[in-house]
Amino acid sequence: MSGASDCNRCDAVCCRLTVVLQPGDDVPARFTDVTEAGLSVMARDDEGWCVAIDASRMCCSIYESRPDVCRRFVMDGPYCREIRADYLDRGGRGIPLVMY
Numbered sequence: 001m002s003g004a005s006d007c008n009r010c011d012a013v014c015c016r017l018t019v020v021l022q023p024g025d026d027v028p029a030r031f032t033d034v035t036e037a038g039l040s041v042m043a044r045d046d047e048g049w050c051v052a053i054d055a056s057r058m059c060c061s062i063y064e065s066r067p068d069v070c071r072r073f074v075m076d077g078p079y080c081r082e083i084r085a086d087y088l089d090r091g092g093r094g095i096p097l098v099m100y
Contacts, residue, residue, distance in 0.1 A: 013087045015050040025067040
């Protein structure tokens with residue numbers, strides 16, 4: 001991808017990544033899950049999206065208490081661009097907009 005990415009049109013691909021919770025993360029328990037390996041992670045819905053996404057506003061519903069790894073994720077940084085490019089190469093589709 002060349003040039004700056006338009007975060008307003010982002011498919012929130014980062015919200016499909018596995019987010020391992022760290023000590024000190026203050027995420028409400030209803031948004032968490034435990035893997036078979038015993039790791040505490042952000043839960044995902046049936047389609048693989050983080051359950052903390054507010055689909056009507058296309059943003060994180062727990063932004064103020066999001067995990068540290070999410071806080072360190074740099075929008076439009078090299079890793080962001082890499083996972084977005086990979087997603088688009090696989091024929092990625094956006095999160096359906098849900099109207100309430």
